[in-house]
Amino acid sequence: MINKDKWIKTLPTATFNTDQKIDQLDHDRWESTLIKKNSFSSVKKYSLLTLTFIFGLLVVSVVKNQTRILEKEIESLNASLKSIEFNLAQSILDNEVITSPENISKLAEEYLNTDLRSYKKSQIKSLNNAQEENFISSKSKKKTAKNNEKKLSQEVKLRVSKKIENKKKEIKKLQELYNDPKSIPDEVKGKIAKKIKEKKFELKSLYESPKEVFTFERFGKWSIIQVAKLLIGMPVIPGR
Amino acid sequence: MKKKSFHFEDYTESKINEKNSSNNFIEISSSRVIFLSTIFLFLLFVCSIKVIYLSLSPKKEFNIKSSKVEFVKNRRDIVDRNGSVVATNVNLYDVGIRPQLLGDQEKKQLLIKLALLIPDLNLIKIKKKLKKNEFFWLGKRLTPQEKDEIWLIGNKSFEFQSKPSRIYPQSYLFSHILGQTDDTNNGISGIEKFLNTNLINKNKIETPINLTLDSNLQHLIRDELVKAQEDFYNIGSAAVLMNVKNGEILSLISLPDYDLNKRVSIQSEKYINKITLGVYELGSVFKTFTIAAALENELINPNTIFKNLEKTLNCGDYTISEHDKLPQNLSAEQILVRSSNIGAVRIAQKLGVEKYRSFLNSLDLLDTINFDLLEVGTPLNFNWGKCKLATTSYGHGITTTPLQIAKAYATLVNGGYEVTPTILANKLKNPKKRERVISKKTSNAINIMLRKVVSLNEGTANFANIEGYEVAGKTGTAVKYNSKNKLNTFVSIFPSSNPQYLLLVMLDEPKPAPNYVYKFPSSLKFPNGYNYKGENRNTSGWNTVVVAGKIIEKIGPILATKNLQASTNF
Numbered sequence: 002m003i004n005k006d007k008w009i010k011t012l013p014t015a016t017f018n019t020d021q022k023i024d025q026l027d028h029d030r031w032e033s034t035l036i037k038k039n040s041f042s043s044v045k046k047y048s049l050l051t052l053t054f055i056f057g058l059l060v061v062s063v064v065k066n067q068t069r070i071l072e073k074e075i076e077s078l079n080a081s082l083k084s085i086e087f088n089l090a091q092s093i094l095d096n097e098v099i100t101s102p103e104n105i106s107k108l109a110e111e112y113l114n115t116d117l118r119s120y121k122k123s124q125i126k127s128l129n130n131a132q133e134e135n136f137i138s139s140k141s142k143k144k145t146a147k148n149n150e151k152k153l154s155q156e157v158k159l160r161v162s163k164k165i166e167n168k169k170k171e172i173k174k175l176q177e178l179y180n181d182p183k184s185i186p187d188e189v190k191g192k193i194a195k196k197i198k199e200k201k202f203e204l205k206s207l208y209e210s211p212k213e214v215f216t217f218e219r220f221g222k223w224s225i226i227q228v229a230k231l232l233i234g235m236p237v238i239p240g241r
Numbered sequence: 242m243k244k245k246s247f248h249f250e251d252y253t254e255s256k257i258n259e260k261n262s263s264n265n266f267i268e269i270s271s272s273r274v275i276f277l278s279t280i281f282l283f284l285l286f287v288c289s290i291k292v293i294y295l296s297l298s299p300k301k302e303f304n305i306k307s308s309k310v311e312f313v314k315n316r317r318d319i320v321d322r323n324g325s326v327v328a329t330n331v332n333l334y335d336v337g338i339r340p341q342l343l344g345d346q347e348k349k350q351l352l353i354k355l356a357l358l359i360p361d362l363n364l365i366k367i368k369k370k371l372k373k374n375e376f377f378w379l380g381k382r383l384t385p386q387e388k389d390e391i392w393l394i395g396n397k398s399f400e401f402q403s404k405p406s407r408i409y410p411q412s413y414l415f416s417h418i419l420g421q422t423d424d425t426n427n428g429i430s431g432i433e434k435f436l437n438t439n440l441i442n443k444n445k446i447e448t449p450i451n452l453t454l455d456s457n458l459q460h461l462i463r464d465e466l467v468k469a470q471e472d473f474y475n476i477g478s479a480a481v482l483m484n485v486k487n488g489e490i491l492s493l494i495s496l497p498d499y500d501l502n503k504r505v506s507i508q509s510e511k512y513i514n515k516i517t518l519g520v521y522e523l524g525s526v527f528k529t530f531t532i533a534a535a536l537e538n539e540l541i542n543p544n545t546i547f548k549n550l551e552k553t554l555n556c557g558d559y560t561i562s563e564h565d566k567l568p569q570n571l572s573a574e575q576i577l578v579r580s581s582n583i584g585a586v587r588i589a590q591k592l593g594v595e596k597y598r599s600f601l602n603s604l605d606l607l608d609t610i611n612f613d614l615l616e617v618g619t620p621l622n623f624n625w626g627k628c629k630l631a632t633t634s635y636g637h638g639i640t641t642t643p644l645q646i647a648k649a650y651a652t653l654v655n656g657g658y659e660v661t662p663t664i665l666a667n668k669l670k671n672p673k674k675r676e677r678v679i680s681k682k683t684s685n686a687i688n689i690m691l692r693k694v695v696s697l698n699e700g701t702a703n704f705a706n707i708e709g710y711e712v713a714g715k716t717g718t719a720v721k722y723n724s725k726n727k728l729n730t731f732v733s734i735f736p737s738s739n740p741q742y743l744l745l746v747m748l749d750e751p752k753p754a755p756n757y758v759y760k761f762p763s764s765l766k767f768p769n770g771y772n773y774k775g776e777n778r779n780t781s782g783w784n785t786v787v788v789a790g791k792i793i794e795k796i797g798p799i800l801a802t803k804n805l806q807a808s809t810n811f
Contacts (some may be wrong), residue, residue, distance in 0.1 A: 044271055047278050054285055061292055090329070097326045097410040102460030 318449035331534040333406040334388040373677040409501035417514040435780035451666035453489040469788040477749035479515035485651040520618040524719030527636030528585045534600035536683045543574040556628040574735040582635045589634030604649035618642045654740040657684040665756040692737040705790040710735035716781035729781035746789040753777040
């Protein structure tokens, strides 16, 4: 039989006198000896990687989108280029047909004066020195006459242009007066008022006693003027 | 997990356990995250592969299609020496009808509409085709305008097919040179066939092929030939203008011609290219070769007198005679100027068969010539003998193409150097070293003699003596085999003091022109038994020479050869 005590006694006896604090397990002390599993950091890594990847994908899609827009533009430009090229080819073709010698000769026949007379050398008069001088002097005379005509016409042009300028200035002044009646001088205003009064009076008298207005003298004058107008060719009754 | 002991509470132990359990929890959750993220990553990977695939895939898969029908150039343009387009591509349309889609009433309506739109349409044919209820082509090679007009009828049975087609802006002008293409855009004749592989070369599709021909000259010459038909009632004519120094052809006309844009099958022989393909007996133009051969072999000189020339010579069944009354004694020069047949025979007899044959061979007159077209004629073979020598000396019993005659004359007058006729400008860029065929002395002598043919009163080509152009040349009148009709030729060279250009004019079966009013040159003392009007002669001198003179007068200003000698001395 095994003597339990005998064996138990051989075991090292626990010193219960020691401080209880020491006997208590310092879990921190023990825990720190455990191998720490860095599970959190691995998640972080993966999530970072994923984020980067997603970001990359987003960037790719943005770039892709941009390239698609660019490609669209390129495509539309290519299409317009092709149409321009096509139009150019058509225009060149049109030009070739229009300027073909056959077409030109047809047009020349239609529009140019082809009834030209050919002269042989023998038919052309050769000039001696005196004749040549005469020919040259007549040429120079013609030139001077032409120059004079040119000068005259230039003078006329100048006069006409001056007149036009003056008229323009007058029209401008009248326009200004019309736009701003206050600026019209009092004298002019008085004259106009007088004229208006006179006309009003005439109209009144015409309305009240028309017989007095149509005197024999006036009728005579009026009839002479109308006959004269008829002879000149002016309309007798204006507006008809 | 947090089971409390009912008898004992080991705080620390439980804490450790708690910690361990939380570790386990993290471990489990992290493995889940890893698992999920792996799936997520896998999906992302798949997506990214797709994105990369789309990025790298060709445009067609996702790009918007352009609404316009693309114009694809599938043949190179052909331009003349001035850069004028003579052959190019455009999009043309074939219009078909699918009668299956139409009811009887609709078919009738369609017929009425078509009849109104296209008055020349063969309605009976169309009606039959509509009845058959099978697809048929209403028209091919329609222009966009024509297509639009048909499209505006608004019938559902129409089918339009766009395809790039060849178009020739000058229509008639280059018909014998350019040739045509078939429906599949392959060349079937002319340059289109000869240079087919070159024309469809996609690497050079934007570069045109340059010809040496000139549209303006081509038009002027054609115009004169057309007028000649009204004056001399000839059934056809041809002309070639060549630079005698390098062989470049500036104009090549053969009448009758045809509009290249109208696709009609031409079977008639009269439409052949008379310059390159036509093989003819060209008559007295050969006398120049006979005399040149004798000069080259130093058997004669221009002043060698041939005495007692017979009026007729019998050779087998043939009787050789003169075309006019000629003196009995003639110098070699006079034989050429007056175009004496008997004189030419006497010179050929002096030469002998071998020397004469080898001389003609050296001028490339007996074999097929190398040219830039497939339509090239081959001279007929014959056996040489005494009689053959006699007839060939004045151009009978020997056939050749007008192009070969032009080439041989160019060699004779340009100082004796061989020339290769060409219509391709590229060939002239790298000229080969010129080979001498005859001596300069012979060439000069021939030039002088040819000038006298035109300038002297007794010459046969006085009507071509155009002031300022120093025209030289030789006439040729031949009677067609088994026919009374004639083939009149005139080979002219100008200016003779420094030959630049050669113009060969040929009239096929000209008739006497009693209504034609001849303008005699002021330098000549005509008419001496000749009439201004009512002339019934039908030799080259009375028609071909006249036409050639008119042509030279017209094209001279463009070639700038008038008074060339005087201007160079000045």
